[in-house]
Amino acid sequence: MDIGAHPATRATAQDAVRLARELYGLEAKACPLPSEYDDNFRLETGDGTRRVLKVMHPMREARFIDMQCAALGRIADRDPALAVPRVIPNRVGRLWLKAAPAGEDRIVWMLSYLPGRPIAGLRPVTPDLLEELGAALARLDLALAGFTHPAAGRELKWDPVRAGWIRTHLGLVQDAPRRALVERVLARYDAELVTALPGLRRSVVYADANEHNVLVSIEPGRRPRLSGILDFGDMIETVTVAEIAVAAAHASFGAADPLAAVRPLVAGYHRRLPLMEDEVAVLDILVRTRLAVSVINSACRSAAEPGDPYLTVSEAPAWAALEAFDRMPPRLAHYAYRDACGLPPAPHGPAVVRWLEESGDAFAQVLEHDLRSEPVLVLDLSVGSPMLGADPANLETSRLAETIEVAMKDAGAAVGVGRYDEARAIYTTGAFAAGGSPTAERRTVHLGIDLSVPPGSPVRAPLDGTVHFVADNAAPKDYGPLVILRHAVPTGEEFFTLYGHLDRNSIAGLEPGKSIRAGEAFAAVGAPPANGDWWPHVHVQIILDLLGFDEDFPGVAAPGRRALWTGLSPDANLILGIPAGRFPRPDPPKTETLAARRRLVGRNLSVSYSEPLKIVRGWMQYLYDETGRAYLDAYNNVPLVGHSHPRVVRAIREQMALLNTNTRYLHDNLVRYAERLTALMPAPLRVCYVLNSASEANELALRLAREHTGREDVIVLESAYHGHTTGLIDISPYKFNGPGGRGRKPWVHVAPLPDDYRGPFRRDDPEAGPKYAAAVGRLAAEAGARGGLAAFIAETLPSVAGQIVLPRGYLAEAYRHVRAAGGVCVADEVQVGFGRLGTHFWGFETQGVIPDIVVLGKPIGNGFPLAAVVTTEAIAASFANGMEFFSTFGGNPVACAAGLAVLDVMKLERLQDRALRVGSYLIAGLERLAERHLLIGDVRGSGLFLGLELVRDRRTLEPAEAEASYVVERLRELGILAGTDGPLRNVIKIRPPLCFAEADADIFVAALDQVLSEDPVRIT
């Protein structure tokens, strides 16, 4: 029955109010809800209780409503926690009855109201949410197991196992390629589904998890969570797997990579209600069939209502999904779903692997060397390989070849072995990238084994086979000349072996179909550039199913699909036979590293991100995790001139290889460094102490100040942090007032933060600086009453306090008060100094002051432990009171070499200018975002030391703490590192290495734009 052909008089809100009163004894306001044929109303009573009143289309049959009531009742009994509507009985205790609101008899019933919004258009739909949906659908089906109802056996056009009807409407699809696509789906439907049908599990299923029926709850700064499943009107008795197929078809709407959406759904479902192998086998065709039903249904409607543009728009995502599926080999989807269920991806895989394991000793050697007994060198080509280092130049073919040759020579090995299932950074061309962004996941995981031997070495077949494919994939970093052999195990299962990077001439005569005997030399190892431009080696890979990819079957997989692809290409060592003992123990997976760290290392050493990162390589403004995923580093200020900067690395390495000792002997590095540092400072800052950490340096600054003044008291800024030692915790309100803190010591005086965004004096007040500084005067007097002020210490742009830019005139006035009280002024330049601010080399210069003591650390060694204190002759003289000053590692020749190299790079690469240029460009981009995203309350900072303060309301400045942490977590998922800070934890901190480029700023701004557009942080 086509309800659409029988338009009914719509029930009104007044009808709903009356029906609620008469049938349910409920006084409520009614608000219509969108619905195609029925009239649904949200009711709200005086005490805020919400209900849904459903006035069904007159053509609706009572038995279907009855079925829904029975099913919902059963779910409520069996799984009361599952968020589906409850049916509310009316005054006479019935679940539904007929009324005639507009003259026609209509079924009226009432449901509880589920809060939330439909998942349609939600941003972001994460894999976790889809997995949650899959699990909820499984719970539904578990609750409905054994449920029967006379109405459930109906024929429904949406039932994907009854899709034959679309055949007669194919002519409505005008576009020939699209029509052919649906025909392909129907051909598979006939061949795979119709035959499998009798064996499949059946039950009554909900079968309508579309994007309008799945509700999610959104709270600011929290991941969207599933909050309900609605509309049981399409329940049918069909194959149980149709449940997940319908949800999968809708989840894949518009997706470029539909598997990314479907896999988590399947995994979530399977976790609660395990799918059978024969169900997984038909899932792909069921999903495609349901999509085909969807597009043909739209075509039918367009034909019935020509010119309705809405219909064309609404069918576009289904076509996009269908087309995306069509680009994928069907068995790949099947294998991907099996993998999502924890099954071996290829059903015949275990039999092949078992046979390979059992027959291993019988296989012929692939090379002239016996890999079972001869010494081989297992090479470390992983992302974090110390042999390769971080510099991409090391990955250039000739250098890589030389590195490998030298390593093999040093080890006395005739064969170098490149490992299977190893994530590598060596796949540098665009063919390994998933998209344009450098932070998108790349293919990194090696699916074969590399055998490094000189070019021309013969390559032999390990077992009998037939030549299946001969090709030359000439693109750089591809296979080059390759051969694929086909083999069969005695029980008939087929598999393939692939040999890549061969010598072109050696395979010139090979034709597909040619038999190759075990031990027969059928090819020779090639040389660059003709071998795909790799170091000389043969790549050997087992392939269980070529999937139609043939010569393009991947030799390297994306880490996110690691189990799938390693399942399709088991370890080639099954045929090579290299003894397991030759392989070094692989690095532990991230979970083990985390567990070991929790066990072995102090607990309050915090780890960033809810999903911690294991970083194994750093190059300039990028960090790389163990899977080779690149992260744009917008957070770390310590690698000032770039991670692993070659000039700094070389300086450290060379000095370390020559001498590292202490300052009790003369060495020119120390005085050279002191000379270079002091030359960057204004007079009278001329005396240097070189140390290991900023904490050590701030401790020394305190001692200098106290020795010089003979006093104890110190003025600090609210929310300041100066280091982790006992003395510095005492002068760090961020710590002593924070969790675990022991409060303020009497000798510490805390000045209010001169925050002109949030504090009492704002940017529109030209006198804000001196007004904030007046508090320093008052505190100096307070210290005076206690025996005198020793020092005032402040960061010249407070960082932990939230990337605060001090208002103009603040430090000048504060320093005046301090000096008038006899104290000294200490500038903590640990984070902001050294050119980062762009306009000036030192932060204090931006305030037009000269401190008495300057403290440096963090970035000045580019990651090598190095810190310094620079002060005046007078203060240094007071400190030289007879007590020796000695820091064992402070100022050692290696540290000073690092410091000198950093200064060289700053100058050579004009990094201060770059900080100003790129920083200004980034600020402009962030300010443009602030025009569109109300969450951004403030963009502040200078050069590449920036803060974004997030607020829920630009008037009240209500801090958006949860949103800030959401943004940082989501940026990390998009491959960008930033952090949060500030006393309200609502400031996004941006302070990248100074090699950050305009292109990086573009990536950052685009990603931030995407995240700020997501529902949990969007302010409308």
Ligand SMILES: Cc1ncc(COP(=O)(O)O)c(C=O)c1O
């Ligand atoms: C402003 C400031 N001073 C001093 C320190 C202490 O540095 P370190 O941990 O190198 O001792 C820090 C560290 O975060 C800092 O941010």
